[in-house]
Amino acid sequence: MPEILVPITLFVSIVFALKIVVEARFRSKLLQTGGADELLRSMARDExxxxxxxxxxxxxxxxxxxxxxxxxxxxxxxxxxxxxxxxxxxxxxxxxxxxxxxxxxxx
CATH class of the missing domain: 1.10.287 (Helix Hairpins)
Known part of the structure; x- marks a missing residue:
């Protein structure tokens, strides 16, 4: 069973890490553009x-x-x-x- 679980766990971990990186880059770009304070507050509240x-x-x-x-x-x-x-x-x-x-x- 471990020979099946290890690749699945690895794949899920990679996808989760990519999701975190993409979200962080999106927020970073949003902060750099300026004037997005209300949008960031709204996103944080929704999250x-x-x-x-x-x-x-x-x-x-x-x-x-x-x-x-x-x-x-x-x-x-x-x-x-x-x-x-x-x-x-x-x-x-x-x-x-x-x-x-x-x-x-x-x-």
Missing amino acids: DQRRRHGALRWGIVMVLLAVAFAIIQAAGWRDLNAGTLAVLIGAVGLGNLAYYVISRKLD
Whole structure:
């Protein structure tokens, strides 16, 4: 399994590093042009809100996944079959729907 995970992890790391570099260059160029103070404040505010919303989404999804795993454990299901997958996928779907409802109320 490590022979599969190492290249995938390397690829994801490279993509993430490139994303960070591109965003940093964009902000640097934006600062150099001047007169973009309000735009930078707006971008920082939006980024902060996206970060909070991302944490909210993952928190809701993880809690519902934990509930799904507890249901699977309580039911005594030991094999991976359609029923266990349905419970797990349903939990992720419910988590995303709950996030949508909560984020609409926050905005």
